[in-house]
Amino acid sequence: MYLYQIRDVDHFYGDKQVLSIEDLAIPSASITGLIGPNGSGKSTLLKLLGFLEEPTYGSILFQGRKAAPFSKVVRSRVTLLIQEPYLMRRSVFDNVAYGLKIRGDNREIRSRVSKVLEQVGLEPENFARRKWTALSGGEAQRVALAARLILKPNVLLLDEPTASVDAHSARLIRKASLKAREEWGTTLVVATHDWQWLYETCDSILHLLQGRLFKRGLGCAVYGPWRIGQNGLLQKELEDGQVLIAPKPEEGKLMAVLDPSRVDITLPGMGLQQGNCKTLNGFVTRLFLERNSATVQTAIKVAELVITIRMARNKVEALRLCPGKEVSVSYDPQEMEWF
Amino acid sequence: MDFIQEGFTQAVTLLINRDPATYSAINATLRASGMAMAASLVLGVPLGYLLGYFDFRLKKQLRIIVDTLLSLPTVFIGLVIYALLTRNGPFGDMGLIFSIPGIAIGQTILALPIVIALTATAVEAADSNLRITLMSLGSNRRQIAACTLWEVRLGILAAAVTATGRVLTEVGISLMVGGNIKWHTRTITTAIALETSKGEFGMGIALGLVLLLIALTVNISLAGLRRRS
Numbered sequence A: 001m002y003l004y005q006i007r008d009v010d011h012f013y014g015d016k017q018v019l020s021i022e023d024l025a026i027p028s029a030s031i032t033g034l035i036g037p038n039g040s041g042k043s044t045l046l047k048l049l050g051f052l053e054e055p056t057y058g059s060i061l062f063q064g065r066k067a068a069p070f071s072k073v074v075r076s077r078v079t080l081l082i083q084e085p086y087l088m089r090r091s092v093f094d095n096v097a098y099g100l101k102i103r104g105d106n107r108e109i110r111s112r113v114s115k116v117l118e119q120v121g122l123e124p125e126n127f128a129r130r131k132w133t134a135l136s137g138g139e140a141q142r143v144a145l146a147a148r149l150i151l152k153p154n155v156l157l158l159d160e161p162t163a164s165v166d167a168h169s170a171r172l173i174r175k176a177s178l179k180a181r182e183e184w185g186t187t188l189v190v191a192t193h194d195w196q197w198l199y200e201t202c203d204s205i206l207h208l209l210q211g212r213l214f215k216r217g218l219g220c221a222v223y224g225p226w227r228i229g230q231n232g233l234l235q236k237e238l239e240d241g242q243v244l245i246a247p248k249p250e251e252g253k254l255m256a257v258l259d260p261s262r263v264d265i266t267l268p269g270m271g272l273q274q275g276n277c278k279t280l281n282g283f284v285t286r287l288f289l290e291r292n293s294a295t296v297q298t299a300i301k302v303a304e305l306v307i308t309i310r311m312a313r314n315k316v317e318a319l320r321l322c323p324g325k326e327v328s329v330s331y332d333p334q335e336m337e338w339f
Numbered sequence B: 001m002d003f004i005q006e007g008f009t010q011a012v013t014l015l016i017n018r019d020p021a022t023y024s025a026i027n028a029t030l031r032a033s034g035m036a037m038a039a040s041l042v043l044g045v046p047l048g049y050l051l052g053y054f055d056f057r058l059k060k061q062l063r064i065i066v067d068t069l070l071s072l073p074t075v076f077i078g079l080v081i082y083a084l085l086t087r088n089g090p091f092g093d094m095g096l097i098f099s100i101p102g103i104a105i106g107q108t109i110l111a112l113p114i115v116i117a118l119t120a121t122a123v124e125a126a127d128s129n130l131r132i133t134l135m136s137l138g139s140n141r142r143q144i145a146a147c148t149l150w151e152v153r154l155g156i157l158a159a160a161v162t163a164t165g166r167v168l169t170e171v172g173i174s175l176m177v178g179g180n181i182k183w184h185t186r187t188i189t190t191a192i193a194l195e196t197s198k199g200e201f202g203m204g205i206a207l208g209l210v211l212l213l214i215a216l217t218v219n220i221s222l223a224g225l226r227r228r229s
Helices: A042-049 A092-102 A109-119 A137-149 A167-184 A195-201 A313-319 B002-016 B020-053 B059-069 B074-085 B100-125 B129-136 B141-151 B153-169 B172-178 B188-197 B201-228
Strands: A002-013 A016-027 A031-035 A057-062 A078-081 A155-159 A187-191 A204-209 A212-214 A220-222 A234-237 A243-246 A256-258 A264-266 A278-289 A295-302 A305-312 A326-331
Touching: A002 A042, A016 A042, A016 A187, A016 A212, A031 A042, A031 A195, A042 A078, A042 A155, A042 A187, A078 A137, A078 B129, A092 A109, A092 A137, A109 A137, A137 A167, A155 A167, A167 A187, A167 A195, A195 A278, A220 A305, A243 A278, A264 A313, A278 A305, A295 A313, A295 A326, A305 A313, B002 B201, B020 B059, B020 B100, B020 B141, B020 B153, B020 B172, B020 B188, B020 B201, B059 B100, B074 B100, B074 B172, B100 B141, B100 B153, B100 B172, B129 B141, B141 B153, B153 B201, B172 B188, B188 B201
Parallel strands: A031 A187, A031 A204, A078 A155, A155 A187
Antiparallel strands: A002 A016, A002 A057, A204 A212, A220 A256, A234 A243, A264 A326, A278 A295, A278 A326, A295 A305
């Protein structure tokens, strides 16, 4: 059974649409990664999943039932850790114990706080009495995580939890979050730029761009200005003078997206141009082996664009790809999508 | 200038000798301002929270009205309260005219906009992540309100300090609603006004210094609270 089911959700801030999701289901006890550039809607989606905001249109089902902010069914089960943690003006102990106290659950509160502080790598005897001001950024983030873990949540939503912390804290945060899934079957949804976390631990990865989901991979957004070229196709001149071609959009659509699952990578001069395919030249910037798979995430920079493609490992080996290597990217202009 | 030095000496003498008239005025001042502050905090803090926390239609207009009321002249409040509480007024039967509770009502009206405006400002200035954090930890609306007010307690303390200063030192309301009746409704400020009108500058300065001493004591206590939080 799915823990979350989202159908036709559209969310607006004022007149601006920030999220549009037709269909999304998240299974129980899974780890879902959210990836996308800043402003792509990751934080908004997490707020909706955390029932901190209600979608402007559409509904979110939690365990098959419609839920809303402050409803009892989610209040004690779903919790969100934001990127910049807010610690209340009280001691570490009181911050961690807050969630239990407001539930009136004071059983063995000291030992439970100590245990959860240890879980995030903070020695209780050194940290429990500290003031909120006497913590580093990484320690504060771990205290904030401890305040959520002590609740043994059904769902732990993490919004870039390791973005502004040191490597040691990031490792501890990852470890403690994963342990929550192992011990209590907590469902994790993580928005992060931490590729290692995403591809080593996530059961599924959702790519967000301009508030839309790309389940197949991270679409590469291309913005104007465009000019009309041959055959009524549009042309976008990239920073290095190369030209990207796209079909004419329907009215009101402003952003073209190059679907990485529909491009092909070859070495310069080796590729045969097929049909209507066009070629762009770029170079590899990053390679990352996905967890338990023979797939390699390959990021290719073409002028100002970064195209992230999932490639078979044997193909990467055959092309002898490595960061800095020049490659050709073939694409069919007719397959460019407009949003 | 001798009367200033004389005032200092007289202030010390009045306090050390436990001058009954002076202590009566101190008592009236503390009772009236204590009641006014209690009422204005009980009413003003929740109203300030509502004004600062929620977005609603006409919020800006309401905020402008509250900010305007910060400049309410004390004599005007005194006049209105006098008109309401006087024997022939709509609330004359309550017998509050020329009484300490009557003064306290006027002083509450003086302090209330200060407490509301400064509490609202403190709540508005609270970190936007506070609400998300509290909701994420499972707080209901009442718990969010309580915790938000606790988080902005220094701002509320500042509101209390400012309002206390205004209430302790006002003279218009105490004079008009209290009537400056010796042993009964004579506060320190009305006593200063009276002594000055009689040409007893030294006595006026002595009472002024006593008032400053009270303000100092109140602020030291509040500073202690601030340090503890």
